[in-house]
Amino acid sequence: MHERILRAAVERFDSHGVEATRIDDICAAADVAQKTFFNHFPTRQHLVREIAVAFLDELVATLEETRRETGTTAQRLERFFTRVAAEAATARPMRRTLVMEVIRLVHDDRLEAEQGRRLHASFGALIRDGVRAGDVSRTHSVAVLTEIVVGAYYSLMLGWLGTDRYPIRARAIGIARLLRDALAAGRSHELAAVRSRATAGRS
Numbered sequence: 001m002h003e004r005i006l007r008a009a010v011e012r013f014d015s016h017g018v019e020a021t022r023i024d025d026i027c028a029a030a031d032v033a034q035k036t037f038f039n040h041f042p043t044r045q046h047l048v049r050e051i052a053v054a055f056l057d058e059l060v061a062t063l064e065e066t067r068r069e070t071g072t073t074a075q076r077l078e079r080f081f082t083r084v085a086a087e088a089a090t091a092r093p094m095r096r097t098l099v100m101e102v103i104r105l106v107h108d109d110r111l112e113a114e115q116g117r118r119l120h121a122s123f124g125a126l127i128r129d130g131v132r133a134g135d136v137s138r139t140h141s142v143a144v145l146t147e148i149v150v151g152a153y154y155s156l157m158l159g160w161l162g163t164d165r166y167p168i169r170a171r172a173i174g175i176a177r178l179l180r181d182a183l184a185a186g187r188s189h190e191l192a193a194v195r196s197r198a199t200a201g202r203s
Contacts, residue, residue, distance in 0.1 A: 002040050005030045006054075009047055013098045014091075018048070052102040056119060059084075063122045073130030074180035077149070078173065081156065085172035088160050096161050103157065123149045127183070136183045145183060152179055 008030035012021045023044060027037050041047040066080040088099075124146040130136030136145065152175050160166045 001032065001036065005032060005037060005040055005047070006050065010051060010098070013051075014094050017094045017097045018101050019097065048101055051098070055099075055102045060118050060122050063119075063126065067122070067126045067129065072135045073126065073133065073183060074135070074176070076126060077179055078176035081153075081172040081176040082169070084153070084156070085168045088157070088168050099157065100161050103154070103161075120146060120150055123153075130183065148182060149179060 005026065009021070009026045012025050012029055016025070023034065023037060026047075027034050030037075041050070062083060063080055066076050066083070069076060069079065071079075088095075091099075124142055127136055127142050127145045127149065131138060131142060156168065156172055156175055159171060160168045
């Protein structure tokens with residue numbers, strides 16, 4: 001019953017928008033009484049919040065799957081951003097409203113503490129893997145690099161949400177390549193420093 005209500009809500013949100021969808025509409029689509037709805041979700045906000053958690057679960061799962069794949073950190077990031085863009089490009093127009101609600105909820109203090117941190121942790125693990133593998137610069141801390149990558153993800157999604165006919169595939173590839181350069185930045189300086197120390201040691 002719980003899942004039936006969730007599925008009905010997502011379908012209504014996708015086709016009619018979050019704000020335009022009433023609890024009565026969801027109950028009719030799920031074929032449940034309002035009392036049953038409120039037994040599962042005390043408020044409409046609780047329903048949307050649970051959808052937000054499911055969205056984050058899927059996002060983190062996609063990131064973790066990408067992290068396990070072969071290739072450099074830059075290649076993994078490009079695959080992740082391309083996949084996110086492909087999903088957004090094929091979504092219904094009203095999905096934008098739902099994603100906006102999800103992003104708004106992600107930044108709610110309580111949900112941030114419980115769920116939003118997981119996205120940071122997954123991106124951070126990917127960056128940490130790259131540092132260990134030697135294809136991500138050690139010039140900046142993992143925490144700083146993670147903030148940059150997470151910010152790039154939100155920038156992509158907000159661009160898609162706020163702009164009609166947003167070229168999300170092209171932007172996703174461009175952002176991924178910018179991240180590739182940013183994460184590798186400073187490696188030439190690191191190598192130069194190593195050579196300098198080696199030369200000083202021989203003299």
